[in-house]
Amino acid sequence: MKIQKPGMRNIKTGIGVMICVLIGYIHIIDNIFFAATACIVCMQTTVKSSLTVGLNRLKGTLVGGLIGFLFVLIRPGSPVLACLGVITTIYVCNVLNIKNSITVASIVYCAIMLNIGTNNPLTYSLGRTWDTSMGVIIGVAVNYYIFRPNYLNSIYKEIRIIETTSIKLLQSEIEKGIHMDRSFLKKEISKLEGLYKNFLEELEYSNQELDDEEINKTIKRCKQIYLHLQILEQMKDKCYLNKENYIKSKSLCEGLAKNLEIKERTSIVYNYHIGAIIKNINEIHEIGEHNSINENNEKLAIFV
Structure with missing residues (x-):
């Protein structure tokens, strides 16, 4: 088996995740997992595709975060509301013509609805939105400034x-x-x-x-x-x-x-x-x- 060298996109993805973790240590972001996930998803072949994916993820995060906040106020973890919330999230994304953000919006909604625990709904929703946004920014920045292909x-x-x-x-x-x-x-x-x-x-x-x-x-x-x-x-x-x-x-x-x-x-x-x-x-x-x-x-x- 021929051993191949890791590609630059591979290396840049690792660097982006490392930056997310380091920023997490100084408490700029609360949940490193959401930031790192967003960073990985945004690390595309070109800067333009990174920006496109990043913007789609931000839109989905905002929609999912808002709907998650509203539904969690009613009853966190409710099976019926979890179902209705996902349906609402997908519907809103379709209405806003951001179909590429449907998956992200649904995941963010579920993360808030099912994982909030004893956290304050507003603080938790804003926190997940901020964490994801930071991951997107880090991913795009790393792709733009580090080992940019010629x-x-x-x-x-x-x-x-x-x-x-x-x-x-x-x-x-x-x-x-x-x-x-x-x-x-x-x-x-x-x-x-x-x-x-x-x-x-x-x-x-x-x-x-x-x-x-x-x-x-x-x-x-x-x-x-x-x-x-x-x-x-x-x-x-x-x-x-x-x-x-x-x-x-x-x-x-x-x-x-x-x-x-x-x-x-x-x-x-x-x-x-x-x-x-x-x-x-x-x-x-x-x-x-x-x-x-x-x-x-x-x-x-x-x-x-």
Whole structure:
């Protein structure tokens, strides 16, 4: 079994819970459990999703806390009121169009209704609302300030991986006619799309700039490479490179076999797809070169 390193979201969740516990020691929050739970739930992949989940949890906490307070005044722990209170809580969330907060609101309601004991209803309701709110704030703050991912850097690194993988698949196709497994390439393209989606979510909370059109075109080119390779796999007849594609392939593929049989005016469809793959690889290479120049300029500026 391969042992994997814990991800940054994993580590940040632990840090957030630790902060909740430390704050609990100095009595800023009363019930550490509610704060820690809220913090864990709010620790999402991006800051935007953390804020969205956090706001939903706050809304649910306020609704559940208010209804819990009103019902606990009648009779704490009553089975009938517990039922009616949950129904009321869900109904109010639907009316307020905060359906994503239904689960949280119901849990907060039950926590107040069933766990109040001898506590003052108002104090207990406000306390649970405050504890949850602090957990949300801590979760969002940790996600924003600690180990914040550089999605733009990750996007360019992923493009390099796709470029390298595409060249290997191209060389294998040209040299041996053996179709290598393309599933890794497909997986990396999906990963690139995911990173790009996360970056767009983070963009309003970041000072980074990105050419949206350039990345979109690059993703399309990566998909086109995969599509052309897929078509080549369906070609059963023996195919030959033309001279133009052979020359272009040599500049891309290190150690390309020299004994390849070159034929002009044959395998036209085959050469069309090979040429399209080469063209797309060269185009996605350019975006990486542009990024490398920018990175070097940034490092030089820092050094100077």
